[in-house]
Amino acid sequence: MSKKVLVVDxxxxxxxxxxxxxxxxxxxxxxxxxTTGEEAITMIDAEQPxxxxxxxxxxxxxxxxxAKEILAKxxxxxxxxxxxxxxxxxxxxxxxxxxxxxxxxxxxxxxxQALNYFTGE
Amino acid sequence: MNLSELHFDAxxxxxxxxxxxxxxxxxxxxxxxxxxxxxxxxxxxxxxxSAPALHLNAEKFGVVSEEFCGAFNAExxxxxxxxxxxxxxxxxxGEEMDIDMVREVEHEAxxxxxxxxxxxxxxxxxxALHIPIESSLPRYAVKSCEEVVDYIQQAKIKEFLLASxxxxxxxxxxxxxKLFLLIDSNSISNVIDEINQFIG
Numbered sequence: 001m002s003k004k005v006l007v008v009d010x011x012x013x014x015x016x017x018x019x020x021x022x023x024x025x026x027x028x029x030x031x032x033x034x035t036t037g038e039e040a041i042t043m044i045d046a047e048q049p050x051x052x053x054x055x056x057x058x059x060x061x062x063x064x065x066x067a068k069e070i071l072a073k074x075x076x077x078x079x080x081x082x083x084x085x086x087x088x089x090x091x092x093x094x095x096x097x098x099x100x101x102x103x104x105x106x107x108x109x110x111x112x113q114a115l116n117y118f119t120g121e
Numbered sequence: 122m123n124l125s126e127l128h129f130d131a132x133x134x135x136x137x138x139x140x141x142x143x144x145x146x147x148x149x150x151x152x153x154x155x156x157x158x159x160x161x162x163x164x165x166x167x168x169x170x171s172a173p174a175l176h177l178n179a180e181k182f183g184v185v186s187e188e189f190c191g192a193f194n195a196e197x198x199x200x201x202x203x204x205x206x207x208x209x210x211x212x213x214x215g216e217e218m219d220i221d222m223v224r225e226v227e228h229e230a231x232x233x234x235x236x237x238x239x240x241x242x243x244x245x246x247x248x249a250l251h252i253p254i255e256s257s258l259p260r261y262a263v264k265s266c267e268e269v270v271d272y273i274q275q276a277k278i279k280e281f282l283l284a285s286x287x288x289x290x291x292x293x294x295x296x297x298x299k300l301f302l303l304i305d306s307n308s309i310s311n312v313i314d315e316i317n318q319f320i321g
Contacts, residue, residue, distance in 0.1 A: 010258070013226065013233045057236070057258060084146070084240035089253035105150040105237050 002028045003118075004049040008040040008066070009033075009082070010058040017106035018053055018082070025115060037066025044070050049077065051118045053102075056083040056090065064093050071097055080114045082106070124164065124313070131316045132283070133162040135249050139242035140285040140300055143199070146241035147289070147298075150234055151212040156290040165282045167303070170273050175301070176286060177266045179203070183227075184269060185235025187259050189243065192252035192315065193308035196276060197242065199235050200299040203263055206231055208294055232261040242300060250315040279303035 003026070007018045015033050022031060032047060034040040036058050044052070052070065056063040067079055081094045084104040094101035102113050115121075124132065140160035148155040165174055172178075183206030185199045201209065210230045211223050236259040247254045264272065273282060283302040288295065304312075 011229065011233045011236070013229050057256060059258065084237040085244055085256065086240070087244045087247040087253060088251075089247070104240075105146070105233075107149060107152060 002030060003051060004030045004032070004047060005118075006040060006043055006047065006049040006052045007031060007033045008035075008037065008053060008058075008063065009055040010035050011055070014055065014082075014104070014106055018111070021106065021108060021111035022115070025111070037061030037063055040066050041069055044074060044077070048074075052077055052079040053082045053114060054079055056081060056085055064090075064097070067097055067099065071099070078118045078120075080117050082110070082114065124309075128313050128316060129164065132164075132312065135246055135316070136160070136162045136283055136285050136300075136302070138249065139245045140287050142241040142245040143238040143300060144287060144289055144298070146238040147209070147234070147291070150237055151209070151291065153212065153292060158288040160285045160287045163284045163286075165284060167274060167276070167280055167282060170270060170282060172266050172270055175270070175273075175282075175284060175299070177269060177299075180266060182206075182264055182266070182269055183231050183261065184264050184272075185231060185239065185259050185261050187235070187239045187243075188257040189254050191247075191254040192250070193254070193304060193311050195302055195304040195308055196279065197239055198269075198273070198299075198301040198303070199239055200269065200301070201296060205294075205296045205298075206263075209234065209291060209296065212292060228261050232259050235259045235261060250312065251318075252315055273301065273303065276303050280305045281309060 007015050009015045019031050034043050038061050054063040054067050079099050081101045086103045091101045100117055102110050137160045144157040179202040181203035182200045183203050188196045210227050213230050243254055281304050285300045287298050
C-alpha cells in the first residue's frame with residue numbers, strides 16, 4: 001500500500017540520498033521534502049504523511065523541537081530522527097519523544113533501520 | 122596554561138578517539154573501508170600558529186567549520202587538501218559522476234560530509250566525558266594556506282589549538298586530514314575537570 005513520507009533536512013545531499021534509498025525500496029511511496037522544522041510543521045498539517053524523517057541541526061527550529069510539536073498533534077505519525085549527532089543526550093531526547101535516533105550518514109543500513117521502524121518490523 | 126603530562130595524555134587519547142570516529146564517519150559515507158594512521162595530537166598556542174607549525178603543505182584546502190557550545194566553547198575546523206576534497210566528493214557521489222558535476226556539488230557534499238565527520242568526533246568526546254555539547258550548522262569554504270592561518274589567528278576568544286593530524290587511504294589514494302579544535306583556556310580547564318572525574 002502506498003505511503004506518504006515527509007523528508008525534513010536542510011542538506012540537499014541528505015534529502016537526495018534519503019529519497020533515492022526510500023524510492024528504491026518502495027517505488028510506490030510518495031515523498032515530499034521540507035528544509036526546516038517550521039516548514040515541516042506546515043507541510044504535516046497540509047499533507048498528513050504516514051512517516052517522517054527529521055534532521056536535528058537545521059536553520060531556525062531544532063528538529064527535536066519540531067518533532068515534539070508534530071508528535072503531540074499527530075501521535076500516529078511514525079517519525080525518526082536522522083542525525084550525525086549521536087551523543088547519548090540526543091538519543092535520550094529521541095527516546096523521550098517516543099521515537100528513535102538513526103545515525104547519519106544516509107546509506108542502505110541507516111535507511112533500513114528507519115524503514116523497519118516505520119513499518120513496525 | 123600548563124597541562125600536566127597526565128592531563129595532556131588523557132586529552133590526547135580523547136582527541137585521538139574522536140579523530141578515529143571522524144575517519145569512520147568518512148568510511149560510512151563513501152561505503153568503503155578507509156585505512157587510517159594513529160592520529161598525531163599537538164597543543165599549540167594561537168600566537169604560535171603558522172603554516173609550518175600546522176603542517177599545512179598544500180596551496181588550497183577544503184575547510185569545514187562548526188562551532189560548539191555547552192561544557193566547552195570551541196570551533197572545530199576539518200581540513201583536506203582541495204584535491205583530496207574533490208576525490209572524496211567523487212567517491213561520495215559515485216564514480217560515474219563527471220568532474221564538472223562533482224565540482225558543482227562540492228560545497229553541498231563537503232558540508233554534509235563535514236557535518237557527519239565533525240559530529241562523529243564531537244559525539245565521541247561528549248560521550249567519553251559525559252557532557253552534552255551543541256553544535257552550529259557546518260560551513261564549507263575552499264581557502265588558501267594563508268587564509269587558513271589568518272582565519273585561525275583572527276578567531277575570537279580562542280587561545281589554543283588542539284591539532285590532530287591523520288593519514289587516510291581512500292580507495293588506494295592517500296588523503297591527509299586535519300582537525301583543528303580552537304578552544305580557550307577556560308574551556309580547556311572545564312575539559313580537564315571532566316577528565317579528572319573521568320580518570321578518578
